Every structure is written in C-alpha cells, then in structure tokens.
Amino acid sequence: VQDCFELNNGVQIPCVGFGTYKAAQGNTADVIRTAIDAGYRYFDTASFYGTEPFLCEAIKDSGIPREDFFITSKVWKTEMGYEQTKKAFQATLERLGTDYLDLYLIHWPLPEPDYEDWKALDIETWRALEEFYKEGRVRAIGLSNFLPHHIENILQNCEVCPAVDQIEFHPGYSQEAVLSYCQERGIQVQGWSPLGRMRVSKEPLMLEMAEKYKVTTAQICLRYALQRKVIPLPKSSSMERMKQNQELFGFEISAEDMYRLETLPQTGWSGEHPDRERVYFDK
Numbered sequence: 001v002q003d004c005f006e007l008n009n010g011v012q013i014p015c016v017g018f019g020t021y022k023a024a025q026g027n028t029a030d031v032i033r034t035a036i037d038a039g040y041r042y043f044d045t046a047s048f049y050g051t052e053p054f055l056c057e058a059i060k061d062s063g064i065p066r067e068d069f070f071i072t073s074k075v076w077k078t079e080m081g082y083e084q085t086k087k088a089f090q091a092t093l094e095r096l097g098t099d100y101l102d103l104y105l106i107h108w109p110l111p112e113p114d115y116e117d118w119k120a121l122d123i124e125t126w127r128a129l130e131e132f133y134k135e136g137r138v139r140a141i142g143l144s145n146f147l148p149h150h151i152e153n154i155l156q157n158c159e160v161c162p163a164v165d166q167i168e169f170h171p172g173y174s175q176e177a178v179l180s181y182c183q184e185r186g187i188q189v190q191g192w193s194p195l196g197r198m199r200v201s202k203e204p205l206m207l208e209m210a211e212k213y214k215v216t217t218a219q220i221c222l223r224y225a226l227q228r229k230v231i232p233l234p235k236s237s238s239m240e241r242m243k244q245n246q247e248l249f250g251f252e253i254s255a256e257d258m259y260r261l262e263t264l265p266q267t268g269w270s271g272e273h274p275d276r277e278r279v280y281f282d283k
C-alpha cells in the first residue's frame with residue numbers, strides 16, 4: 001500500500017481523505033483546521049453537507065497553497081440535470097473559494113427512492129460533469145452510492161469514464177458486488193463511514209485483530225480498506241484520533257485475517273432495504 005493511488009486518468013489521489021459530513025456542527029472550520037494541522041490534505045465535502053464554506057475558510061487560514069490540497073465535492077439530488085448541475089458546480093466553486101475541484105461526484109444515482117426516469121437524469125448530469133472535466137475545471141469526475149446497474153447506464157452512454165465510485169465501506173459491509181464491478185473496470189472505490197461509525201468495532205473478531213496487530217479497531221478498519229484498494233474517508237473531531245487514522249503503514253493484515261474479516265455479518269446503513277435504492281440514510 002502506497003501514499004497515493006492513481007485514478008484511471010493518471011491523477012494521483014492521496015490514499016486517505018478526511019470526511020467532513022456532520023463535522024462537529026457549530027465549529028466545523030475549527031475541526032477542519034485541526035485536520036489540516038494533523039496532516040490531512042485531502043478533504044471530502046458535498047453541496048449537501050453545508051461544510052464547503054468552512055473548508056474554504058480553513059484552507060485560506062492555513063496559508064497552504066490550494067494546489068497542495070485534494071478537494072472533492074458532490075452534486076446533490078435536487079441539483080441533478082444538465083443546467084442545474086452547471087449552476088450547482090459554480091455555486092460549489094464559489095463556496096469553496098476556488099476555481100477548480102480535484103474531484104466532482106454525482107452524490108446519489110436517484111433523486112428519490114421511486115424516481116423512474118433516473119437513467120436519463122443520471123446521463124444528463126454526467127454530461128455536465130464531462131463538460132467541466134473537458135474545460136479543465138475539475139481534474140477527475142465520478143459517482144457516489146452507485147450500484148453496478150447504475151454505473152452500467154453511465155458506461156454505456158459516456159465519453160469520459162467515471163474515475164471513482166464512493167460507497168459505504170467498512171469491515172462488515174464491504175459491498176463485494178460493487179467493489180469487484182468497479183475494480184474490474186478501473187473505477188477507484190472510496191469508502192464513506194469506513195469505521196462503520198464504530199459499531200463494527202464491538203465485534204469480537206475486530207477486538208482480536210486490534211490486539212494481535214497492536215493497533216486500534218479503527219486502524220484495523222482503515223487498513224482493511226487500504227488492503228482492499230479502497231480509499232477510506234474517516235471523520236473525527238479529535239486531533240489524536242485524526243492522527244491515529246493516518247497511522248496505517250506500520251502493519252499489514254495477513255491474507256488469512258483479511259479473509260476472516262470478510263466473514264463478518266454484513267450490515268450497513270445503505271443495505272437495509274432489499275433493492276438498496278431507497279434513501280435509507282440522509283448522507
């Protein structure tokens with residue numbers, strides 16, 4: 001496992017990012033400033049999170065050049081469609097105080113659980129993303145929470161292939177079908193909630209692994225992601241845990257233990273509905 005992964009268009013992406021969803025409401029800019037001090041340069045935000053202005057503020061305050069950061073944002077469900085997405089992207093750039101993004105994603109494949117015309121809407125939205133990419137206003141474009149049949153629709157109708165799919169991913173929810181579909185097609189998978197919101201950490205197997213490798217259960221979760229070639233996007237409000245979540249290179253989980261981790265019962269927030277297309281979680 002290296003410090004960076006390479007996307008299918010050659011762009012280097014740090015292999016651990018910092019998630020800003022619900023980043024300590026009230027003092028979000030402080031949390032992000034702390035994360036910058038803890039060494040994070042890769043930040044994951046979204047129009048929906050409301051954290052873009054705080055990320056802008058924290059980056060400006062740091063005095064660190066914009067080019068040293070890797071910034072991802074996402075177009076929200078209510079902003080989909082060609083014209084709307086163009087407006088949403090412009091608003092995101094303004095809130096972030098930047099003239100380009102490193103990565104821009106379609107946040108969800110469906111604007112509502114039972115929306116029937118999602119195929120056309122996804123393609124229209126993707127067409128806008130392709131345009132930003134060709135204009136050099138974003139270094140890579142991708143998807144989030146897309147399942148294989150949603151991605152298939154994009155692949156059959158795109159000029160620029162998606163570089164990324166960001167999905168819920170942690171031990172006990174590794175979405176094997178999505179992971180193998182993406183990896184066979186050169187689409188980099190990123191994991192949101194890579195710690196399973198610490199619920200999976202109570203599993204005896206996780207405690208056993210933490211003890212064996214002399215790390216925390218959180219580090220087992222994050223190392224598990226890296227060894228599956230998934231970019232984890234952990235969140236934390238504490239400097240100590242922010243640092244801990246980047247200390248992932250001093251140990252390696254054995255192949256046998258990786259297989260054991262794959263046997264954990266699979267439960268995720270995105271998996272509680274049989275067809276998993278519902279809005280199950282307000283991310």
Ligand code: A2P
Pocket residue numbers: 019192193194195196197198216218219233234235236237238241242244245
């Ligand atoms: P805290 O902000 O107190 O650190 P996820 O990213 O899977 O949704 O999980 C986020 C949760 O995990 C947050 O509540 C965060 O709490 C907690 N967390 C983050 N890093 C660690 C860690 N290294 N050890 C324990 N809890 C952690």
